[in-house]
Amino acid sequence: MSRPVPRTAAVAAAVALLTGLAAPAHADTTGQRQRDFAAAAAEFGVPENVLLGVSYLESRWDSNAGTPSTAAGYGPMHLTDLRAAGVATSHHDEGSEDPRGDDARPALHPQAAPAAPPQQLQTVDEAAQLLHTDAATLRSDPTQNIRGGAALLAKYHTGDNWYDAVAKYSGSTGDAAQTFADEVFDTIKTGTARTTDDGQQVTLSPAPDLVVPQHADKTPAGVECPRRVACESVPAPYQQLPKDDYGNHDLANRPESQKIDHIVIHDTEGYWDSVLKLAQDPTYVSWHYTIRSNDGLIAQHVPTKDVAWHAGNWYVNAKSIGIEHEGFAAKGTWYTEAMYRSSAKLVGYLARKFGIPLDRAHIIGHDNVPGTTPATIKGMHWDPGPYWDWSHYFDLLGAPLGGFGLPGSSLVTIDPDFAKNQPAFTGCDSPGTTCAPRGSEAVVLHSEPSETSPLLKDAGLHPDGSVSTMDVSDVGSRVATGQQYSVAEVRGDWTAIWYLGQKGWFHNPRHARVAKPAIGWVVTPKPGLASVPVYGRAYPEPEAYPANVPVQAITPLPYTLSAGQKYSSAGTVGSEYYYATTFDVADHVVVKGKLKYVQIQFGHRIAFVKAADVRILPAF
Structure with a gap:
């Protein structure tokens, strides 16, 4: 699956154009960060647009107040230092959530030992040695951090080939390194500008005549991934276990058997190597994809036709795809641009393939998945947390919000x-x-x-x-x-x-709106109803179940939707329950009822109300 980064004629042409370009014009900006990039590029002989492009793919030029990324990287150039980032646990071990969320089976609470980050991510020491300074300075001082990144690029550079230097800077090899370099060169070609998290104005002027290397599709056979991203297969085991148990997902035939309505965004609360070992453990839980932080490499574990155990709500599991992102919801970390871009390409590909709307009612976080019953709400997970940049993510999806x-x-x-x-x-x-x-x-x-x-x-x-x-x-x-x-x-x-x-x-x-006018539909109780129940699952009526499938309770959550109140509607959905409690798929049954529900945005999490209980009205 891996191959050396090629030294093609296209690469050479691109490099020649890069080195021949004048430094990007930035006379219209006065930000210190812009001047730092120009000075570091000149000091170490790195084309300024290469330095800017690499930094953008790592951090979007942000300083992130000296906190580490999800791949233990610091500063605008994402210099990595595992000693400061520390040891991680798995968010699947926290709280009381049962990842399957199926009342027909015993609750599942697998345990995973804390895992140390991989030792190869330690570029801060290499940069510190080149600059004759210390790691703490490079972590905390954006100016010195940029100098450190420029010094590393200069060290990695050989001949006229800046493409290979950029690929090596990713810390990866093969397709993953190539994808990172491709994204950097695409960014240089199109250009970009933004205000950073600490108020710095930075501009990367476009280079429209830049020849970006073209490569063959990187997707291995059998892996469901978009073009121009690095993907690999790391299969999760469908395996029979002792005591009539099995793991770690359920076979299905989606979307023919069940429509896929949601894509659920997670973070791993652990580092790549340890998380992939968990994905291959038949006694653990499962998800469909994991995305690596430093370069955006995608690993697929479960075919999208099958049901993974990831969201803590069986109804949502049965009708969703779960994507884990290497990272942490709260531990002082931030998500890299390389991962955001790779994830957005994957989600866009999946949304087109399965007809999933690109909105926040269908592209949801794990923190937006409802509890199944009153007893499970408190233990539901809350990743990817309040620091996931949904606005930027939907810009990358081509579906801007608001x-x-x-x-x-x-x-x-x-x-x-x-x-x-x-x-x-x-x-x-x-x-x-x-x-x-x-x-x-x-x-x-x-x-x-x-x-x-x-x-x-x-x-x-x-x-x-x-x-x-x-x-x-x-x-x-x-x-x-x-x-x-x-x-x-x-x-x-x-x-x-x-x-x-x-x-x-x-x-x-x-002067500083945090909410913008929207168009859409809302629900409110039908006349004569003082309130209507709210549910965490859209399960069928009892009469819909065949004799060999136990009826699943339709249990209200401890909230009320009262007369006079209105909630945003994401549309009507049919009632459904996937009965899959045995290793033998011949025993699995998709139960579909006549009962209809409406998905609503009820709190931070989505919820469901019976369509017969509410009116659906246009919002004015």
Whole structure:
């Protein structure tokens, strides 16, 4: 599957053009970061656009306040230092979530030992030696970090071939290194500009005449992946186990047998090597894909036709594809641009293949998956966390969020400025401690139009009646970028939305909107109904089950959708239950009922109401 990065005529032509280009013009910017790139490029003889392109693929030129990425990388050039990043655990071991979420089977709680990161990711020492400085300086000082990255590129460079130097900088080999270099060269060709997380204006001027190397499709036979990304097969075992048990997924025939409605975004809470070992453990749980942080390499574990055990809700599992991203939801880390781009290409490919809408009602985080019953809500996972940049991710998908409704619309899309939106969460590194200020996709809700008013209550997460908290894992009073909600009231610069049966207030000033007008549909109880039940699964009516399949309870969640309230609708779905409790697929049955549900955005997580209980209305 791996092959050396080629030294082709196309590469040579591209390199010749790169080295012949004048330094990108940036007279219209005065940012220190831009000057740092120009100075480092000149000092080490690296083409400035190559240095800018590599940094963009690593960090989008951000400093991230000196915190490590999901691949233990620091600063704009992503110099890696595992000693500072530390040891990881698996998020599958935290909380009480049963990844299968199927009441017909015993709860599954596999354990995985903490795993140290791979030792090869240690470029900070190499750069420190070249600059005669120390690792701490390179981690914390963006200027020196850029110099360190330039020094490494210069060291990796041989002859006239900057392509190979860029590929080696990724820390990978073969197709993965080639994909990283391709993305860098594509970025150089098209150019880009942005304001970084610390307010620096940086521009990479386009090089439209640059010849980008063209390569054959990298996808191995049998792997479901888009073109121009590096993919490999790391199969999860479908294996019979003792005591009539089996693992670690279920065979199916999707989409012929069951429609795939959702793609669920996860993070691994562990490093690549250890996570792939878990994916190959028949006694562990499963997901369809894992994406590596430093270069965006994709590994497929479970065919998309089959059902993986990843979301903690069997109804969602049976109708979704789960994608794990090497990284951490809260431990002071950030997701690399290389991984965002690779993931967006994969999700776009899967969405087209299965007809999944590119919106936040169908491309969801694990934190948006509902609990199955009142007892399971508290243990549901909350990855990829509030630091996953949904707005940028949907830009990469070609489906930008927000800004499509008319002013005054009764429906809004949550869409804060990621870099400037920095809620004061706690518990990222240890319980109760304040998290480092960082850009976030999350907007916190209050019970009144005041920053000092209490947060909302979540009867599922806090059954004792207490209010939600600012703990990074507490999603009980929080909305996420791209989600849509019905406006309940507006008072000056404050907007209230309907959320878990309450009014949730957030600051939405005219000069810095965090929610934008939207178009769409909402649901409200039918006339005569004081309230309607809310569900975490869209299961069939009892009469739909054949005699050999146990009837699954339709259990309401501990919330109410009351008359006068409205919630964003993602459309009507049929009722369905996949009965798969044995290793022999001949015993598996897809039960489809006549009962219809409507998927709604009820709180931070999606939910379902019976279509017969509600009216579906256009939002005005």
